[in-house]
Amino acid sequence: MTPYASIRDALLAAPRVRIAGHRTKPALSTPPEDAVSLDLSGCRGLTDYSPEEFIFTARAGTPLTEITETLARHGQYLPCDPPLAARGATLGGSIAAGLNGSGRLRYGGWRDFILGAVFLTGDGRLIHGGGKVVKNAAGFDFPKMLVGSAGRLGVLLEATFKVFPLPQERLTATADTGSLTAALALVARLVRQPADLEALDFDPDGRLLVRLAGDHGTLGARLRRLATETNTPFAPADDSLWTTSPIANSLSVKVPVTPHRIPELDASLASLGLPRRYAVAGQVAWIGLPPEHTTALDSALRRLHLGGLSLQTTPTQLGLWPSPRPESLVRQVLDPAGRLV
Amino acid sequence: MPKSRDVPHLARPSPTQCPPGHFAASRTGVTHHPRYSLPLIAPDRPPRPPPARSAPTPTPIPVSFIAELQSLFPSDRCLLDDAALTAYESDGLTAFSARPRAVVVPVTQDEVVAAVKLCAAWNIPFMARGSGTSLSGGAVPVDDGLVIALNRLDRILAIDPVSRTTVVEPGLINLAVTQAVASYGLYFAPDPSSQQICTIGGNVAFNSGGAHCLKYGMTANHILGAKIVTATGEVIQLGGDSLESLGPDWVGLFCGSEGLFGIALELTLRLLPRAEVFHTLLAGYDSTEKAGKAVSAIIAAGLLPGAIEIMDRLAIDAAEAATRCGYPPHAATVLIVELEGPREQVDSEKQRLAEIIERSGPLESRVARDADDRALIWKGRKSAFSAVGRLSPDFIVQDGVVPRSRLGEALRRIDGLSRTHGLRVANVFHAGDGNLHPLILFDGSVPGQFERAEELAGRILEMCIEMGGSITGEHGVGLEKRAYLVPMFGEADVEFMRAVRRAFDPHERANPGKMFPSGDAPALTTHGLHPLEKAGILSRE
Numbered sequence: 001m002t003p004y005a006s007i008r009d010a011l012l013a014a015p016r017v018r019i020a021g022h023r024t025k026p027a028l029s030t031p032p033e034d035a036v037s038l039d040l041s042g043c044r045g046l047t048d049y050s051p052e053e054f055i056f057t058a059r060a061g062t063p064l065t066e067i068t069e070t071l072a073r074h075g076q077y078l079p080c081d082p083p084l085a086a087r088g089a090t091l092g093g094s095i096a097a098g099l100n101g102s103g104r105l106r107y108g109g110w111r112d113f114i115l116g117a118v119f120l121t122g123d124g125r126l127i128h129g130g131g132k133v134v135k136n137a138a139g140f141d142f143p144k145m146l147v148g149s150a151g152r153l154g155v156l157l158e159a160t161f162k163v164f165p166l167p168q169e170r171l172t173a174t175a176d177t178g179s180l181t182a183a184l185a186l187v188a189r190l191v192r193q194p195a196d197l198e199a200l201d202f203d204p205d206g207r208l209l210v211r212l213a214g215d216h217g218t219l220g221a222r223l224r225r226l227a228t229e230t231n232t233p234f235a236p237a238d239d240s241l242w243t244t245s246p247i248a249n250s251l252s253v254k255v256p257v258t259p260h261r262i263p264e265l266d267a268s269l270a271s272l273g274l275p276r277r278y279a280v281a282g283q284v285a286w287i288g289l290p291p292e293h294t295t296a297l298d299s300a301l302r303r304l305h306l307g308g309l310s311l312q313t314t315p316t317q318l319g320l321w322p323s324p325r326p327e328s329l330v331r332q333v334l335d336p337a338g339r340l341v
Numbered sequence: 342m343p344k345s346r347d348v349p350h351l352a353r354p355s356p357t358q359c360p361p362g363h364f365a366a367s368r369t370g371v372t373h374h375p376r377y378s379l380p381l382i383a384p385d386r387p388p389r390p391p392p393a394r395s396a397p398t399p400t401p402i403p404v405s406f407i408a409e410l411q412s413l414f415p416s417d418r419c420l421l422d423d424a425a426l427t428a429y430e431s432d433g434l435t436a437f438s439a440r441p442r443a444v445v446v447p448v449t450q451d452e453v454v455a456a457v458k459l460c461a462a463w464n465i466p467f468m469a470r471g472s473g474t475s476l477s478g479g480a481v482p483v484d485d486g487l488v489i490a491l492n493r494l495d496r497i498l499a500i501d502p503v504s505r506t507t508v509v510e511p512g513l514i515n516l517a518v519t520q521a522v523a524s525y526g527l528y529f530a531p532d533p534s535s536q537q538i539c540t541i542g543g544n545v546a547f548n549s550g551g552a553h554c555l556k557y558g559m560t561a562n563h564i565l566g567a568k569i570v571t572a573t574g575e576v577i578q579l580g581g582d583s584l585e586s587l588g589p590d591w592v593g594l595f596c597g598s599e600g601l602f603g604i605a606l607e608l609t610l611r612l613l614p615r616a617e618v619f620h621t622l623l624a625g626y627d628s629t630e631k632a633g634k635a636v637s638a639i640i641a642a643g644l645l646p647g648a649i650e651i652m653d654r655l656a657i658d659a660a661e662a663a664t665r666c667g668y669p670p671h672a673a674t675v676l677i678v679e680l681e682g683p684r685e686q687v688d689s690e691k692q693r694l695a696e697i698i699e700r701s702g703p704l705e706s707r708v709a710r711d712a713d714d715r716a717l718i719w720k721g722r723k724s725a726f727s728a729v730g731r732l733s734p735d736f737i738v739q740d741g742v743v744p745r746s747r748l749g750e751a752l753r754r755i756d757g758l759s760r761t762h763g764l765r766v767a768n769v770f771h772a773g774d775g776n777l778h779p780l781i782l783f784d785g786s787v788p789g790q791f792e793r794a795e796e797l798a799g800r801i802l803e804m805c806i807e808m809g810g811s812i813t814g815e816h817g818v819g820l821e822k823r824a825y826l827v828p829m830f831g832e833a834d835v836e837f838m839r840a841v842r843r844a845f846d847p848h849e850r851a852n853p854g855k856m857f858p859s860g861d862a863p864a865l866t867t868h869g870l871h872p873l874e875k876a877g878i879l880s881r882e
Contacts, residue, residue, distance in 0.1 A: 050744075052641060055744075104585075105584075112562045127833070133810045135815065136813070137548045138818055138826065139826060140838050140841060145589050148589050148590055149588070168643075191502075192526040194617035195614075196617075214683070214686040217689070218688075222683055321588060323577055334837075
């Protein structure tokens with residue numbers, strides 16, 4: 001308890017608290033008017049890392065880059081490919097926001113790699129959920145519940161994850177299909193192939209971006225075969241396309257979706273003139289949102305029965321969100337005073 | 342997230358045709374009959390004392406509750422007489438049994454909700470049951486409560502091959518999912534050994550595992566959405582139909598909740614593309630230590646096999662006798678490693694694997710020649726538990742987890758415990774996950790042996806906790822391990838779990854008596870082989 005006593009004290013000292021890390025997602029970390037900020041950026045560092053176990057534990061305020069660099073030195077990585085790492089995003093903030101990158105396609109997101117969590121409830125109880133082994137079916141899976149909880153279900157202090165061996169090599173390639181319709185048709189074929197794509201994104205103009213990962217000397221042959229089998233001219237491209245393109249940098253709203261709903265979503269977004277990219281084989285849309293378009297995007301998403309999480313501008317919840325009912329039931333137990341906002 | 346579920350019905354299979362009677366024939370052709378979950382008594386042995394009853398006995402069920410139940414369900418789906426109820430007394434862990442007051446067999450989601458609401462109105466405890474293959478007593482009924490048997494709520498509602506999802510009802514058999522989507526090149530990854538018979542609802546309730554968790558995770562990693570009815574009768578949609586979601590991961594919390602929040606009505610499953618090629622290697626060693634070191638070397642080399650399994654001599658003998666699987670005859674231990682993926686990747690990995698195995702000093706090793714040979718290797722492994730029934734009249738299987746780099750130490754300690762307790766222990770385990778399955782062999786007809794076996798099982802669980810592991814990797818806590826939940830988590834964490842349970846089920850009506858320690862824990866009294874295990878259809882993993 002000792003290392004976290006001061007955080008607990010700060011939590012209990014305020015009637016309403018908003019948790020912050022490195023504030024790369026200001027819409028989620030900026031306290032509302034009547035709340036105070038609980039800054040966890042000082043609560044950092046890997047507390048436990050046994051490379052031979054492929055498991056690490058780190059405090060919530062640890063920058064993602066510190067984790068990924070440490071893992072990489074041991075030939076390991078976090079397959080959920082968290083975004084905003086380069087801007088200083090922390091482990092806790094990424095989990096609370098529930099943000100995965102394009103690389104989550106192959107093996108899954110935060111929810112699939114989190115094993116354990118230590119957190120404070122809104123009334124200051126210190127809870128240990130899950131464990132520190134890769135397989136565990138004992139008790140309720142609180143670590144998963146905290147993924148995406150935006151700090152409203154507890155103050156995450158530290159978490160334990162499994163990690164995977166870092167692929168020896170990666171290869172990015174692009175293919176221009178000419179239209180969104182053609183891109184979706186190609187995606188429909190690619191996802192059923194045993195091609196083992198690590199990532200698959202596409203743009204509204206029909207440009208596909210794929211990434212293969214594997215052993216030295218195998219990726220060229222795999223790409224050639226993919227091109228032949230899908231009759232698509234894939235061309236090797238720069239890895240930086242995943243992170244540094246202007247479009248990748250302007251995207252601030254996450255909208256979970258499924259491929260067959262993308263045409264209608266894209267039509268709405270096109271009419272609003274919003275930049276966008278479809279990631280994870282069409283399972284998520286990333287949308288750029290100038291603040292003046294917030295209301296319009298909100299209504300468009302509602303019309304489509306979709307919901308979005310806005311990271312840069314409030315409100316954070318756009319469109320239709322899942323039922324708030326489980327959250328209100330559980331918050332009665334873990335935050336009866338409504339301290340965590 | 343859409344309010345209305347709208348996975349496209351690109352392929353809509355016709356609803357399951359259930360034969361008349363209470364029990365649906367599964368799509369696998371295995372007819373599941375709950376009679377099979379009765380405790381077994383070998384004909385040549387004296388009958389054992391009746392098993393202890395589980396869970397506190399609630400107030401006797403009022404007659405008018407039964408009358409209302411009968412108004413909701415036709416008589417052939419509302420079972421009240423002793424003979425019919427007997428079939429539902431136990432699950433795969435035959436040590437426990439309890440007599441329900443009634444069993445209903447809903448065929449629609451609305452009927453499930455109606456039954457739960459009726460229980461809420463009369464304050465009657467209930468338990469949802471699938472095929473009853475739980476190995477932790479999780480599907481043992483509540484004494485005098487209602488069993489809601491979900492085997493006939495088993496439709497596949499939608500398959501979306503482009504989104505790689507399917508929406509199914511909870512009574513669907515695990516293997517039926519893969520069978521239904523195989524033509525799209527897809528499959529459902531969780532593969533508990535009982536997958537020919539266990540249901541998706543049960544897999545979700547206990548967060549089932551299988552041989553492929555190392556690479557693909559447990560059941561929870563493959564569930565995207567769940568429509569549930571809570572114990573108060575409220576229907577809530579958790580999660581959705583996309584790989585990505587908004588808000589807290591309630592589906593993740595629901596998976597593995599052992600039926601304590603309510604009942605799943607509909608589940609959205611994530612599917613994966615089937616691997617292009619498999620490479621299955623079998624190696625025999627003169628010591629478990631060497632096999633364990635080989636596992637560490639494989640993992641340290643950065644290989645990510647689909648499965649890494651180890652069996653010791655006793656388990657090999659049993660498997661060989663049962664299946665003639667061709668395991669190395671003189672080995673103390675066998676190691677099975679399976680690589681899978683695109684051809685080029687597996688070609689590269691198999692070279693690396695061959696070098697590691699070579700250096701690990703095996704007595705012999707071989708690679709599966711073809712699909713049939715691969716199937717035979719796996720048959721030996723998957724039949725190991727049932728085969729152990731040939732070596733011993735009774736056994737207890739445990740499911741603890743230790744850090745995988747400490748497997749060798751764990752096995753040495755189990756061996757020591759085996760000696761001090763004077764009981765044989767066969768070991769079969771998911772080595773890549775650190776998930777042990779020690780099988781403690783005993784003869785319940787010999788006075789004192791059962792107590793020693795139970796004591797030994799407890800010592801193994803305590804060892805797993807002490808080593809920083811878990812009391813269960815994939816079977817769940819159920820009735821069997823609830824005394825060990827507090828030692829693993831501590832009072833405060835367990836009390837918090839109880840509080841969260843009460844958020845969904847304030848009156849603790851949903852599967853009460855499971856997971857949490859209780860004052861009147863029933864004693865294990867008997868063990869025996871499940872008839873389906875004897876038939877080689879079902880095995881404990």
